[in-house]
Amino acid sequence: MNNYDFVVVGGGTAGCVISARLSENKDLRVLLLEAGSEAGPESMRVPAMWPMLFGTDVDWGLQTVPQRGLGDVVLNYPRGKVLGGSSSINAMAHLRGDPSSYDNWAADGAPGWGFADLLPYFRRSENVEGGDPRFRGTDGPITINAALERHPVAAAFMDACKELGYPVSDDLNGSQPEGVCWYDRNIVGGTRQSAADAYLRPALGRSNLAVVTGALVSGLEVNDGRCTAVTYRQGNAEPITVHAECEVILCAGAVASPHLLMLAGIGPAAHLRQHGIDVVADLPAVGANLSDHTLGVLVYSAAHPVPPGAGNHFDALAAVRTDPTSTAPDTHILIADIPLPPPGRTASDNGYSIEFSMLQPRSRGSLRLASPNPGAAPLIDPGFLTDERDVTFNLRAFRAARALGQTHAMEAWRGEEVIPGPDVSSDEHLLAYLRQSLGTYFHPAGTCRMGTGPEAVTDTELRVRGVDGLRVVDASVMPSLPTANPNATVLAIAEKAAELIRAGA
Numbered sequence: 001m002n003n004y005d006f007v008v009v010g011g012g013t014a015g016c017v018i019s020a021r022l023s024e025n026k027d028l029r030v031l032l033l034e035a036g037s038e039a040g041p042e043s044m045r046v047p048a049m050w051p052m053l054f055g056t057d058v059d060w061g062l063q064t065v066p067q068r069g070l071g072d073v074v075l076n077y078p079r080g081k082v083l084g085g086s087s088s089i090n091a092m093a094h095l096r097g098d099p100s101s102y103d104n105w106a107a108d109g110a111p112g113w114g115f116a117d118l119l120p121y122f123r124r125s126e127n128v129e130g131g132d133p134r135f136r137g138t139d140g141p142i143t144i145n146a147a148l149e150r151h152p153v154a155a156a157f158m159d160a161c162k163e164l165g166y167p168v169s170d171d172l173n174g175s176q177p178e179g180v181c182w183y184d185r186n187i188v189g190g191t192r193q194s195a196a197d198a199y200l201r202p203a204l205g206r207s208n209l210a211v212v213t214g215a216l217v218s219g220l221e222v223n224d225g226r227c228t229a230v231t232y233r234q235g236n237a238e239p240i241t242v243h244a245e246c247e248v249i250l251c252a253g254a255v256a257s258p259h260l261l262m263l264a265g266i267g268p269a270a271h272l273r274q275h276g277i278d279v280v281a282d283l284p285a286v287g288a289n290l291s292d293h294t295l296g297v298l299v300y301s302a303a304h305p306v307p308p309g310a311g312n313h314f315d316a317l318a319a320v321r322t323d324p325t326s327t328a329p330d331t332h333i334l335i336a337d338i339p340l341p342p343p344g345r346t347a348s349d350n351g352y353s354i355e356f357s358m359l360q361p362r363s364r365g366s367l368r369l370a371s372p373n374p375g376a377a378p379l380i381d382p383g384f385l386t387d388e389r390d391v392t393f394n395l396r397a398f399r400a401a402r403a404l405g406q407t408h409a410m411e412a413w414r415g416e417e418v419i420p421g422p423d424v425s426s427d428e429h430l431l432a433y434l435r436q437s438l439g440t441y442f443h444p445a446g447t448c449r450m451g452t453g454p455e456a457v458t459d460t461e462l463r464v465r466g467v468d469g470l471r472v473v474d475a476s477v478m479p480s481l482p483t484a485n486p487n488a489t490v491l492a493i494a495e496k497a498a499e500l501i502r503a504g505a
Helices: 013-022 047-053 099-107 115-125 152-163 195-203 253-263 269-274 388-405 427-437 487-504
Strands: 003-009 030-034 126-128 142-144 179-182 209-213 215-223 226-234 240-250 294-302 316-320 331-336 351-358 366-368 379-381 414-419 470-472
Touching: 003 013, 003 226, 013 030, 013 195, 013 209, 013 487, 030 215, 099 115, 115 126, 115 487, 142 195, 152 179, 152 316, 152 331, 152 388, 215 253, 240 253, 253 366, 294 388, 294 427, 331 388, 351 388, 388 414, 388 427
Parallel strands: 003 030, 003 240, 030 209, 126 142, 240 470
Antiparallel strands: 179 316, 215 226, 226 240, 294 351, 294 414, 316 331, 331 351, 366 379
16 A cells, blocks of 8 residues: 555654554554664663664764764764664663653744643553653653662762762652652563553554555655655665655754755755755754763772673663753762773773763754765754853763762772773863763754744644644754753653644544
């Protein structure tokens, strides 16, 4: 069958939610196209193995352009290429941002997307036992748990945060979004639960839902101002065109969704013409506003053997303020029960890491075409540390992470700081280390931002401006990053979008 009511492009977090929710209506014919495979290696299900999935067949294997704020280094930029998308290869953190993250969206031209607007959809997505019912869901598809077997290094980190006066939160996703916490993860019975596991696979028996994997989308057809069809190819086979009676819904993520729009002639007109692409809709903001959290690290040798972790290597996390002028958590500081040296550095296997991330980056980058060939990767530029305010902040965040590492509470485990080492202490030396070691927290967003102004790509119902029958539902529509890992927010966005779409179908 080549005719459907909805064609969903991308089987990641949002695509799994949208496909499952729309197909609950038996009168709607839904097709989901995913470029990756139906399933990945068995290691994909093992929480502790997530760092080993990067660079494998379930990762797109993308890279950034040289990062001028990081000494022109080229960074690997992992994105999931399998049903479940990045929820199938990430570190399984399930965290909401501070409510102000979403209220800022509403204030910045996206009314209807404040925290109170999104809260019902956060709750709808999750199944949490014993949570505050004002904030937490109890019967959603995603089962969420904090660490049941708490690693002793993480317990020491918890005490270290208390020692330095950071608040303690019972639930960062509840009424206390600030503090150190045993934080939530989508690990069920010791196994990863991806969005595909939670939403899509239980729906695969529906006769009105079709899923095609290994399907690389090469084009969107726009006729008389309306997107009516999608063309894809499986391997070396001939291209296949499928038609959408109602809508095409891009759920391909902050990298692939703007890429596909530009290939279809929807984007900055001058840039499209440079690549010989006819302009369908001149939307300068397509691919602009790329935002991502940086991630820095200190690595310690351990004074005695560190036992293996039972989860994803991260049992505790602090969402705190390291800038005294901040009104909400501005930094993540995490403890890992393994050494995680930056690229080009090595460390003994017996150690642990303290990582830190700036949650409200000012730097912005872009995503642009490298070629009109759909198989060519786009030019990804997160623009890390291109805003001087981010430089100042990361110096402060590093010192906060190091202070935790030097507490009395960590003394029983602490051997020595091996990366970058205690001799790296001046601002000059610390900045040199940061430019050599900062990487991505794997949280790209913002490249098809929603809103009401000229900088918006999608409206507040996530419809692409200037093109009927085309919508974007994924992290690319976020006007700015939430102060947390974005996967939980993508679930909520997709739940709300599914309701908006069904109301108009």
